[in-house]
Amino acid sequence: MKINRRFPFQAKWILAGVALVVALxxxxxxxxxxxxxxxxxxxxxxxASSWALLAGYAGQFSFGxxxxxxxxxxxxxxxxxxxxxxxxLGILLGTLLAGITGLTIGGLVLRFxxxxxxLFTIAFSEILRMVIKGESGITRGDQGLSVAPLFGTxxxxxxxxxxxxxxxxxxxxxxxxxxxxxxxxxxxxxxxEDEEAAAARxxxxxxxxxxxxxxxxxxxxxxxxxxxHYITILTPNILIIPQMGLVIAMAIIGGVESLIAAxxxxxxxxxxxxxxxxxxxxxxxxxxxxxxxxxRFARDGLVTPLLQRIFGTAPKAELRTDVSxxxxxxxxxxxxx
Amino acid sequence: xxxxxxxxxxxxxxxxxxxxxxxxIADNELVGIIGPNGAGKTTFVNTITGFHSPDKGRxxxxxxxxxxxxxxxxxxRGIGRTFQVTRAFRRMTVMENMLVPALAVSRDRSxxxxxxxxxxxxxxxxxxxxxNDYARSLSGGxxxxxxxxxxxxxxxxxxxxxxxxxxxxxxxxxxxxxxxNMVHAQGKSFIIISHDMPSIFALSKRLIVLNYGExxxxxxxxxxxxDPRVIEAYLGEDDDD
Amino acid sequence: MQYFMALATTGLIMGIIYALMALGLTLIFSILNVxxxxxxxxxxxxxxxxxxxxxxxxxxNPFIAVLVSGLMVALIGLIFEYFFLRPMHLGRIExxxxxxxxxxxxxSFFLQNLALAVFGPYPHRPPSFFSGAVxxxxxxVSADRLTASVLSLVLMALLLLLINKTWIxxxxxxxxxxxxxxxxxxxxxxxxxxxxxALGVGLASIAGALLAPSFSIVxxxxxxxxxxxxxxxxxxxxxxxxxxxxGGILIGLVESFGAGYFPDPSRGLTYxxxxxxxxxxxxxLFKPTGFFGRRRS
Numbered sequence: 001m002k003i004n005r006r007f008p009f010q011a012k013w014i015l016a017g018v019a020l021v022v023a024l025x026x027x028x029x030x031x032x033x034x035x036x037x038x039x040x041x042x043x044x045x046x047x048a049s050s051w052a053l054l055a056g057y058a059g060q061f062s063f064g065x066x067x068x069x070x071x072x073x074x075x076x077x078x079x080x081x082x083x084x085x086x087x088x089l090g091i092l093l094g095t096l097l098a099g100i101t102g103l104t105i106g107g108l109v110l111r112f113x114x115x116x117x118x119l120f121t122i123a124f125s126e127i128l129r130m131v132i133k134g135e136s137g138i139t140r141g142d143q144g145l146s147v148a149p150l151f152g153t154x155x156x157x158x159x160x161x162x163x164x165x166x167x168x169x170x171x172x173x174x175x176x177x178x179x180x181x182x183x184x185x186x187x188x189x190x191x192x193e194d195e196e197a198a199a200a201r202x203x204x205x206x207x208x209x210x211x212x213x214x215x216x217x218x219x220x221x222x223x224x225x226x227x228x229h230y231i232t233i234l235t236p237n238i239l240i241i242p243q244m245g246l247v248i249a250m251a252i253i254g255g256v257e258s259l260i261a262a263x264x265x266x267x268x269x270x271x272x273x274x275x276x277x278x279x280x281x282x283x284x285x286x287x288x289x290x291x292x293x294x295x296r297f298a299r300d301g302l303v304t305p306l307l308q309r310i311f312g313t314a315p316k317a318e319l320r321t322d323v324s325x326x327x328x329x330x331x332x333x334x335x336x337x
Numbered sequence: 338x339x340x341x342x343x344x345x346x347x348x349x350x351x352x353x354x355x356x357x358x359x360x361x362i363a364d365n366e367l368v369g370i371i372g373p374n375g376a377g378k379t380t381f382v383n384t385i386t387g388f389h390s391p392d393k394g395r396x397x398x399x400x401x402x403x404x405x406x407x408x409x410x411x412x413x414r415g416i417g418r419t420f421q422v423t424r425a426f427r428r429m430t431v432m433e434n435m436l437v438p439a440l441a442v443s444r445d446r447s448x449x450x451x452x453x454x455x456x457x458x459x460x461x462x463x464x465x466x467x468x469n470d471y472a473r474s475l476s477g478g479x480x481x482x483x484x485x486x487x488x489x490x491x492x493x494x495x496x497x498x499x500x501x502x503x504x505x506x507x508x509x510x511x512x513x514x515x516x517x518n519m520v521h522a523q524g525k526s527f528i529i530i531s532h533d534m535p536s537i538f539a540l541s542k543r544l545i546v547l548n549y550g551e552x553x554x555x556x557x558x559x560x561x562x563x564d565p566r567v568i569e570a571y572l573g574e575d576d577d578d
Numbered sequence: 579m580q581y582f583m584a585l586a587t588t589g590l591i592m593g594i595i596y597a598l599m600a601l602g603l604t605l606i607f608s609i610l611n612v613x614x615x616x617x618x619x620x621x622x623x624x625x626x627x628x629x630x631x632x633x634x635x636x637x638x639n640p641f642i643a644v645l646v647s648g649l650m651v652a653l654i655g656l657i658f659e660y661f662f663l664r665p666m667h668l669g670r671i672e673x674x675x676x677x678x679x680x681x682x683x684x685x686s687f688f689l690q691n692l693a694l695a696v697f698g699p700y701p702h703r704p705p706s707f708f709s710g711a712v713x714x715x716x717x718x719v720s721a722d723r724l725t726a727s728v729l730s731l732v733l734m735a736l737l738l739l740l741i742n743k744t745w746i747x748x749x750x751x752x753x754x755x756x757x758x759x760x761x762x763x764x765x766x767x768x769x770x771x772x773x774x775x776a777l778g779v780g781l782a783s784i785a786g787a788l789l790a791p792s793f794s795i796v797x798x799x800x801x802x803x804x805x806x807x808x809x810x811x812x813x814x815x816x817x818x819x820x821x822x823x824x825g826g827i828l829i830g831l832v833e834s835f836g837a838g839y840f841p842d843p844s845r846g847l848t849y850x851x852x853x854x855x856x857x858x859x860x861x862x863l864f865k866p867t868g869f870f871g872r873r874r875s
Contacts, residue, residue, distance in 0.1 A: 134848030245687030288688030
């Protein structure tokens with residue numbers, strides 16, 4: 001069943017298969033340092049694609065994605081530090097806490113128009129950061145909370161971490177892809193297009209918005225948990241607003257209405273950041289400018305149209321540059337005249 | 338199907354949009370609602386379909402109190418509506434637009450079944466060949482038809498049409514008439530709000546006139562036409578809005 | 579009681595400055611229907627500009643520096659509005675509400691990183707307006723903060739005068755109430771958008787410049803003030819000017835009392851911004867239209 005007509009069914013899966021094989025074999029050709037770069041890139045890809053599910057499919061804009069990531073990481077880190085909780089259990093509990101927090105915030109805010117979510121989550125994220133920083137007796141604040149490595153201290157190789165992060169990314173992408181193509185995904189896109197019309201057609205708007213917010217918050221928490229047990233030190237700097245900005249830049253520049261394009265955007269930008277190392281702080285200025293220009297001139301992102309061009313499958317309506325609501329209005333007026 | 342509105346009142350910042358509306362809509366009725374601008378027609382639809390909740394009064398559907406239910410719950414109970422300005426899901430295909438209501442109101446309907454039903458409805462409304470196009474690439478008239486098609490996917494007993502004839506050319510008008518008559522013949526009730534006097538008089542079997550949020554007249558079109566109060570309410574009104 | 583009054587006084591003084599910044603955000607929202615997620619970065623720029631004006635032109639009157647930095651930021655705002663927000667109102671942008679959220683957030687990301695690249699992460703602090711503290715009888719307040727507060731009060735009064743007495747102000751009001759009707763009587767809503775945006779970010783910049791001598795300027799200095807402004811406009815009912823003034827003062831008081839009566843005073847300072855979030859949640863729970871919400875027709 002071809003509900004998503006962006007790319008032809010088979011070509012899409014062949015490409016995904018090739019990408020997966022390349023990712024699986026990549027460690028053969030990568031030095032340890034670049035292995036690290038890719039582990040971090042997969043982490044960002046997971047954040048960017050889950051943010052894209054929320055923003056690009058459901059049309060809900062959260063600026064608190066990094067806060068949920070931090071909830072996942074810090075929960076597991078703190079449980080490990082004070083209760084010797086094994087990493088995997090810690091990650092599980094961190095993911096759950098991210099979900100519960102998402103449910104609370106979503107239940108409170110998602111009854112209202114979209115802008116309240118952005119307002120509330122940006123405040124929540126910044127205040128969580130201040131609390132983590134301020135409660136340094138518990139969280140070690142800016143000194144950093146040391147977290148046990150996932151595979152114990154004896155394992156020095158980055159290889160197991162590489163495959164773990166890759167597996168987490170692929171499994172979450174499959175889960176999100178399934179959700180986006182299920183009836184839930186259909187309802188989410190209807191909500192994104194017009195909340196009131198979706199409600200009039202029988203969609204329980206608040207329920208599905210909250211559901212998506214909880215799922216994407218949990219994925220962010222999960223990503224944060226694995227990140228913490230890889231990087232082994234957490235500081236409040238992981239959830240500063242510019243970090244959120246970076247994830248958003250990845251999703252938007254990739255293409256926010258496609259999970260894969262957003263993930264690819266995450267990988268490409270994270271690797272470019274390494275590659276452009278000599279430009280230091282100016283790297284993020286470049287991506288900031290690119291984010292603004294992409295929003296203004298290429299709303300579908302840069303990766304999505306590229307994929308469409310490769311397959312030559314852009315639907316006709318997608319190529320129309322005019323805003324056709326105006327066109328439709330004019331037509332109605334013509335009909336009247 | 339039996340819908341009762343009991344003394345529905347709705348206020349907007351001191352302006353009385355609906356002032357104690359009590360009506361009963363029974364099975365297989367074809368009701369037109371007319372009234373000067375600002376008479377409360379759209380507020381009436383919005384209140385019954387759950388977009389506003391009434392300040393006072395109750396809504397009873399088949400004996401069940403549905404006052405204050407959310408729009409999606411009203412839809413599931415068999416009341417469907419269109420909007421004055423069409424609101425199709427623009428960046429979804431025509432078929433996806435049809436699947437949303439079909440799958441939203443019934444958990445256990447499969448996509449295959451829903452698609453089959455959708456294609457029948459689309460075929461009737463001459464939209465089937467466009468089913469894989471994005472809704473935003475449709476003309477204004479086609480989007481109007483799409484909305485009517487979507488309505489049928491929720492299997493409603495009562496259909497509210499808000500200005501179905503506004504800005505519609507004669508050919509399309511015919512299709513919409515045909516649609517109304519066909520669906521009505523299946524035993525469903527319609528409430529049609531319109532400024533298009535010839536159409537609404539020709540179509541409806543019962544005509545309700547709203548003015549200042551109150552029911553001014555409620556009778557057959559023939560009687561309403563000669564009602565002096567109705568004529569007075571429309572005098573000096575510019576009714577081709 | 580003395581302690582209470584002292585807290586009330588400092589709360590009021592800070593609240594007035596918060597109100598000035600929130601007023602800018604409100605002005606932009608009420609005219610353009612856009613929440614400016616880069617508001618904190620315009621505040622930040624105001625601080626840097628006044629710092630560099632005072633460093634480069636020794637002997638420059640600090641108040642002139644504040645004003646000039648406000649004008650410079652207003653100019654930046656004007657340019658941004660013209661190139662990135664106006665197309666939205668011309669129908670050239672799809673899904674304008676989403677775009678507005680993302681483009682202003684994107685601007686915030688860009689400006690913050692730009693500040694980091696240009697000015698570095700180290701704090702900059704312009705010289706004081708007046709050194710020392712003023713004894714108000716109830717409590718002693720730093721002269722700089724008192725100056726900032728008094729000037730904010732004057733500016734707010736001027737702004738309200740502008741809105742209520744001048745042609746531009748009336749045009750702005752007309753646009754905020756009904757764009758189409760305003761256009762019919764010959765007001766160009768597009769021009770009013772640009773004016774409102776420039777004016778609004780100018781106010782944020784002046785707030786930043788006024789507080790720069792009290793709190794040093796770093797690239798992310800705008801984060802907390804902007805979040806405070808978001809809480810204030812929700813509290814004041816999205817788009818109401820008097821609402822945001824009262825909301826600002828209320829948040830100033832809440833923060834002052836919250837920090838002052840918190841069991842552990844050093845933590846109180848950490849948590850004082852968090853009280854704002856609690857208020858945000860309470861408003862959403864009990865009075866989602868805010869306290870001065872106005873109905874849009």
